[in-house]
Amino acid sequence: MRSLAVLLKNELKLNIRNMNMVIFAVILPLVVLVILGFLYGTSPAAEGAGFTFLEQSIGALCTISICAGGLMGLPLVVSEYRERKILKRFKVTPISPIMLLMVEFLIYVIYSAVSLATIIPVAMLFWKVEMHGSWIAFLGSWLLTMVSTLSIGMMVGGVAKNAKTASVIACILYFPMLIFSGATLPFEVMPETMQKIVQFFPMTQGIQLMKATFLGTPFHNIWLPVLVMLGVTILCFGVAVKCFKWE
Numbered sequence: 001m002r003s004l005a006v007l008l009k010n011e012l013k014l015n016i017r018n019m020n021m022v023i024f025a026v027i028l029p030l031v032v033l034v035i036l037g038f039l040y041g042t043s044p045a046a047e048g049a050g051f052t053f054l055e056q057s058i059g060a061l062c063t064i065s066i067c068a069g070g071l072m073g074l075p076l077v078v079s080e081y082r083e084r085k086i087l088k089r090f091k092v093t094p095i096s097p098i099m100l101l102m103v104e105f106l107i108y109v110i111y112s113a114v115s116l117a118t119i120i121p122v123a124m125l126f127w128k129v130e131m132h133g134s135w136i137a138f139l140g141s142w143l144l145t146m147v148s149t150l151s152i153g154m155m156v157g158g159v160a161k162n163a164k165t166a167s168v169i170a171c172i173l174y175f176p177m178l179i180f181s182g183a184t185l186p187f188e189v190m191p192e193t194m195q196k197i198v199q200f201f202p203m204t205q206g207i208q209l210m211k212a213t214f215l216g217t218p219f220h221n222i223w224l225p226v227l228v229m230l231g232v233t234i235l236c237f238g239v240a241v242k243c244f245k246w247e
Contacts, residue, residue, distance in 0.1 A: 003094060008103045015077070015107055024068040025111040026118070029061050033119055036061075037127045051215055055129050058120065059210030062142055063149075063183045063203055065115035069108030070149035071156075071174040078104055078157030079166035088247045097244040101154050108153070112146050133216030141213050141225075145206025148229035149177075151236035152202070158240035182207040202232045 015021060033054075040053040078101070081087045090100060123129035131138070152173065160166035179185055180194065181203035187195065198204050205225030212219035 004099055004103065007095065007099070008106055011103050012107050012110065015073075021069060021073045021108070021111055025065040025073065025108070026115050028068070029064040029115050030118055030122065032064060033061055033123060037123070042127055051132070052127070052129065054123055054127050055132070055215060056211060058123060058129065058214050059142075059207050060183045060186075061119050061123075062112075062116050062210065063145060063181070063207055064178075065112050066108075066146045066149045067174065067178050067181075067183060067203065069111050070146070070151075070153040071177060072153075072170050073111075074104055074108050074150060074153035075156035075160060075166045075170050076163060078154075079160040080163040082160075082245065082247060083162040085247065091246040097158075097246075098241055101158065101240055101244070104157070105150055105154060108150055109146065112150075116142065131214060133213045137213035138210060141206060141209040144226065144229045145203065145210065148202040148206065148233045148236075151233045151240070154240040155236035158244045161245075177201055177203045180204075200228065202229045205229055 036054060036057060042052050042054075044050075044052060078087075081090075087100070120129070153170075156166055156169050156173070160169060176198075177183070180190070180198045181187075181201045182198075183203065187198070187204065187208065190198070205228045209219060209222070209225045211217075
């Protein structure tokens with residue numbers, strides 16, 4: 001446990017010094033919130049139901065940080081360590097692949113949690129956003145969305161031979177999920193055919209679930225997003241650990 005804590009502390013320091021994830025996982029979602037706040041303020045959402053535009057967008061805003069960390073930050077760090085032979089040095093220490101992947105995983109959990117802890121209070125303070133649903137249900141859906149997305153990043157980082165390969169795979173995953181999962185382009189305005197395709201993205205299911213739990217609106221077939229995200233998590237974690245290579 002002490003080794004895990006020391007490694008987490010050192011890796012987190014290095015990650016923060018790099019500043020990339022501080023910008024994209026913490027500052028960027030807050031900037032997007034502020035822009036949307038000035039543009040829409042407390043304007044009602046297009047579909048009405050008594051909710052403001054920002055209230056309907058909270059779930060999507062929270063996933064910007066998750067997407068940046070899980071699909072770009074995590075896989076690139078692990079693959080870069082492999083390419084620079086840093087993982088090879090770890091191999092001769094008591095650190096196991098599971099411990100190393102868990103440390104990198106926890107770093108992006110921290111980023112996502114910090115983003116969540118800034119977005120919602122700022123939205124509530126300046127634009128009177130209210131929680132209409134259940135905090136427990138919302139946080140549960142956020143946690144499931146985060147874990148399933150970060151597990152994809154762990155899988156990519158675990159199997160990619162070098163940073164270039166990881167970057168290509170990460171981009172292929174990152175941009176479609178960011179654009180078509182509902183994090184930027186609202187799911188409701190997509191053509192029906194596209195909706196049927198992107199509903200299999202774990203982030204799509206997560207955003208829809210977070211939206212429903214934050215607004216307190218009914219969610220039909222709640223087990224679908226839960227099973228999709230749990231399935232992705234188990235599969236990706238298993239592949240990441242089993243196929244992990246030190247060099």
